Amino acid sequence: MPVKLSAPTPASLLPVRGIQLGFAKAHVRKPNRKDVLVMTLVEGSRVAGVFTKNRFCAAPVILCKEYLAQTKGIRALLINTGCANAGTGENGLNRAKQSCEALGTLFNLQANQVLPFSTGVILEPLPVDKVIAGLPAAIANLKEDNWLNAAEAIMTTDIVAKGTSRRLVLGGKQVTITGISKGSGMIHPNMATMLGYIGTDAAVSQSALESIIQHAVNKSFNCITVDGDTSTNDSLIMMATNQAGNTEIIENGADFITLRDVFTDVAIELAQAIVRDGEGATKFMTVTVESGKSEAECRKVAYAIAHSPLIKTAFFASDPNLGRILAAIGYAGIDDLNVDNLELYLGNETGTDVLVAEKGGRAVSYREEQGSAIMKESDILVRVVLNRGKESITIWTCDFSYDYVKINADYRS
């Protein structure tokens, strides 16, 4: 088993008024595990979503986008693990639709008021009969204080359940925000085999919620990578149930930035938890690229570092093989990069920040013992200063271990 990073299952998650959650063990793929989750939303709730940009997006993603465009009256979410219903063509779309119809019938809703989500093996038909057969059990245990069970129900290769809560006061009213996520491989911006659900009981206008989700995803789920693979099923949903009694938050109005930043903070915590639970991960790496000419070029450098199997295996080995980082900076695709001008630092969460390379080579002041000491830690900061502009970016990734290979070689067996 991989040495796990410090992302413990949360002790508890706060209920959000207006959102109920219920799960079932429906044997979608494996027996005796929670694999179907139903979430219901009180009437008048607002929902916004962002989805994978993969051209091979899964059937449920296609339906989610269609339904969100058709109606503002989303009232339920239906999530299954075990099968991604991706690469399944027309048949897959029909099966996803069928599952929404079935849940809709039980609640007296239109099919397009139910958003479907699937995660698991690609290219296999969704066992929709099993999902539907699980609905009564899921509905039977629907309750507001069920987020932790929900976080467990959406896990696939995840080792820990991921969730977090915040409480704040908006316009004199107490407001709760709770989010859960899943994902541990095939993680890459735009987005990952990553499902995320963040709900609040605050009153938020539709356009404010859309604005918040875009901001939050750019600062969180679009800044993580495990293996560079962008999945077919990534979905992030934000929900606001209007149960807190606050004055509706509108875009750029009072408390908008406050709420947006708390949502973003929750999204970052959920996104980082995915990286910490990265398949086989033993190290959490923060890669910051500073003073670039554009955010785009900073991203190129950051992802060249974060995707390099050579760097990721060196981190796994706690080996300060920093030349591999310089090589990655060099092939990141900045054609006019002057390598003599940049600096590379290695640090940790407690403030250590060692200059490793400058002037095209190893810094004179650098000692291998310094690099070795940092490399033994589980949270490591790689900081590149390009010295050619004012933009910067931070992304998060993990190392690459025997267990990554093992988990992904054995996934279907």
Add this chain to the structure above:
Amino acid sequence: MPVKLSAPTPASLLPVRGIQLGFAKAHVRKPNRKDVLVMTLVEGSRVAGVFTKNRFCAAPVILCKEYLAQTKGIRALLINTGCANAGTGENGLNRAKQSCEALGTLFNLQANQVLPFSTGVILEPLPVDKVIAGLPAAIANLKEDNWLNAAEAIMTTDIVAKGTSRRLVLGGKQVTITGISKGSGMIHPNMATMLGYIGTDAAVSQSALESIIQHAVNKSFNCITVDGDTSTNDSLIMMATNQAGNTEIIENGADFITLRDVFTDVAIELAQAIVRDGEGATKFMTVTVESGKSEAECRKVAYAIAHSPLIKTAFFASDPNLGRILAAIGYAGIDDLNVDNLELYLGNETGTDVLVAEKGGRAVSYREEQGSAIMKESDILVRVVLNRGKESITIWTCDFSYDYVKINADYRS
């Protein structure tokens, strides 16, 4: 140890008139291994080179480019393993220059008539004294029939020595071409920690040689990838010694295409040998993308497949987890790709070619047993038909195993 692919050390390599090779055990990094190679070229030889596009290119690469621009009178090559002399700044340049001066002095040549090459650990100063101390021994065993020893002398993490020879008749004269290469990780187009040397005794004009090397590299070394990392030191050199007595081959003149295609064939064999010897590789994968709108978009799809750790680990496990291939096609970056129109085939070297997916999902005719049978083989063909244009591309890569992690985690220890 990794299960090795079928890339045996060549039984013998043909000598090329006008090129002598000598090696030494100079203890650059490890004792008792051939780690310094000297090649000499008869007066009047022509030399052309292509080099890494990494902005962090190593000191010897900088010098090679400089010397090739300064003189047409290159007379010797000096290659060391154990240290890449990359990320070493001004000091690294001086040390590389010093090694060229030392060899030049022994042969009564200018320093810029000697091309330097280094491969090994990055960011460490070149132990130039050890390289220079090894020169007399290398010179003492200089001879034309020494290519196999030379192929061994340039190995680093390589398991097998890589080389091949061809013989043909040009204008009534027998001509020999022999090439050697090294490299097994950090392999990616433009190019890899890859050194390649191909020599012929034919008379070839400078511009013809330049044209041949560009053509050959685009069809060979720029079509392989092991881990997506482009190294700091990649160099491919072609040499023509004018000893065969043929009429000089000029660009687009008689026999030009013939010679170019044999050089290209040699380059492809050397490039494929690098992939077959990929660190930890157990499978050789040929990825062909057909009927794209442009070669560029075919390349995007091919490399998305070839770089996906999820796909590479599935191949390692002999698991026909073909959904991962569809997912990679989907995120390759073709924005207007209609996934319903493409076809995915899986095959082998003996003509098996099974339709796996079409119309956005698994092909109705496909049976998992077919995929499983192909996946058990060591040479596998992945063929994507985009059905949107007339361009195509073929690249080669390998799978991703426990041993890849092991080799790269332990590299410096």
